[in-house]
Amino acid sequence: MxxxxxxxxxxxxxxxxxxxxxxxxxxxxxxxxxxxxxxxxxxxxxxxxxxxxxxxxxxxxxxxxxxxxxxxxxxxxxxxxxxxxxxVQIIFQDPYSSLNPRMTVEQTIREPLVLSRRFSKAEIDKETERLMDLVGLDRRLRLSYPHEMDGGRRQRVGIARALALNxxxxxxxxxxxxxxxxxxxxxxxxxxxxxxxxxxxxxxxxxxxxxxxxxxxxxxxxxxxxxxxxxxxxxxxxxxxxxxxxxxxxxxxxxxxxxxxxxxxxxxxxxxxxxxxxxxxxxxxxxxxxxxxxxxxxxxxxxxxxxxxxxxxxxxxxx
The missing domain is CATH 3.40.50.300 (P-loop containing nucleotide triphosphate hydrolases)
Structure with missing residues (x-):
């Protein structure tokens, strides 16, 4: 191979x-x-x-x-x-500075899905939930901002964002x-x-x-x-x-x-x-x-x- x-x-x-x-x-x-x-x-x-x-x-x-x-x-x-x-994607070292402080968890994960223009709104909603489940993020955090989470959860958000487009x-x-x-x-x-x-x-x-x-x-x-x-x-x-x-x-x-x-x-x-x-x-x-x-x-x-x-x-x- x-x-x-x-x-x-x-x-x-x-x-x-x-x-x-x-x-x-x-x-x-x-x-x-x-x-x-x-x-x-x-x-x-x-x-x-x-x-x-x-x-x-x-x-x-x-x-x-x-x-x-x-x-x-x-x-x-x-x-x-x-x-x-x-x-190709990247996961950065600092999970705080790599996230937009004005975007919620849901918005951060949705962004690459929206920009790709491959998915309908219903598909984006479903895929966002799937990605949160995949990286171990509780769905109750979807409206949280980076400063409201610890480093581990922030890094999980970064991983979910990197995985968004497979x-x-x-x-x-x-x-x-x-x-x-x-x-x-x-x-x-x-x-x-x-x-x-x-x-x-x-x-x-x-x-x-x-x-x-x-x-x-x-x-x-x-x-x-x-x-x-x-x-x-x-x-x-x-x-x-x-x-x-x-x-x-x-x-x-x-x-x-x-x-x-x-x-x-x-x-x-x-x-x-x-x-x-x-x-x-x-x-x-x-x-x-x-x-x-x-x-x-x-x-x-x-x-x-x-x-x-x-x-x-x-x-x-x-x-």
């Missing part, structure tokens, strides 16, 4: 007074239909920019985006409208990071249930390794605009290969007081993402860096389905 999303050498640069900021730089991956691709990394590594570029909230600088085998890298306004109505692909841009831990679990389980029921494909962007482990089938690890490791979730957690991935995993809190993990403390300075030099961008913080790291690194398959961008990965695997 062909992948739903295929990204080839995608780049997104932003012009600054000092040069080009390489927010996303030569990124390639595929997302299989009905699966979740987790994207993790530190704040500022380009995760959100990557997700927004895929659905044309940002226009790419270079590279190619294929959706169901069709090139959607450059689309006109009519094609973009059709793409967003039929295929998209095939949804970018989840840190959808639980602004929520309490108990509410996070509810929203994650809701997203997983919706995937099982509707067959939706997700890109799940987060900095929380525990969250991405729970929801993702595959994981991409980003560092300063580039992918440094991609792998099935279970293998990434059982056998991380890139030094940066190992450092991220070592920072996950553990309740096991008898088998304490050794925390990997990264030292050194971040390189500037503005017109960066060729070579590994993690080298300035990597304890294993050598002269070869100053050369361009290639994301290559080290194990079946496990790709790493590190010239010393075979040596480090045996350490």
């Amino acid at each position: 062909a992948p739903l999303i295929e990204v080839q050498h995608l780049k997104k640069y932003f012009p600054t007074a000092r040069g080009q900021l390489h927010a996303v730089d030569d990124v390639s991956f595929t997302i299989e239909r009905g699966t979740t691709m987790g994207v993790v990394g530190e704040s500022g590594c380009g995760k959100s920019t990557l997700g927004r570029t895929l659905i044309h909230l940002h226009e790419s600088t270079d590279g190619k985006i294929l959706f169901e085998g069709k090139d959607i890298t450059r689309v006109n306004s009519k094609e973009l409208k059709q793409l967003r109505e039929d295929s 998209p095939k692909f949804i970018v989840c841009d840190e959808p639980v990071s602004a929520l309490d831990v108990s509410i996070q679990a509810q929203i994650l389980n809701l997203l997983m249930d919706l995937q099982d029921e509707l067959g939706i494909t997700y890109m799940f962007i987060t900095h929380n390794m525990s969250v991405v482990r729970h929801i993702s089938h595959n994981i991409c690890v980003m560092y300063l605009g580039q992918l440094v490791e991609t792998s099935p979730t279970k293998e990434l957690f059982s056998k991380p290969l890139h030094p940066y991935t190992k450092a991220l995993l070592s920072a996950i809190p553990s309740t096991d007081i008898h088998h304490k993990k050794e925390r990997i403390i990264l030292k050194g300075e971040l390189v500037s993402p503005i017109d960066p030099k060729p070579g590994c961008r993690f080298a300035t913080r990597c304890p294993y860096a050598c002269e070869a790291c100053s050369q361009p690194q290639e994301l290559r398959e080290v194990l079946p389905g496990h790709y790493v961008s590190c010239c010393r990965v075979e040596e480090l695997e045996n350490l």
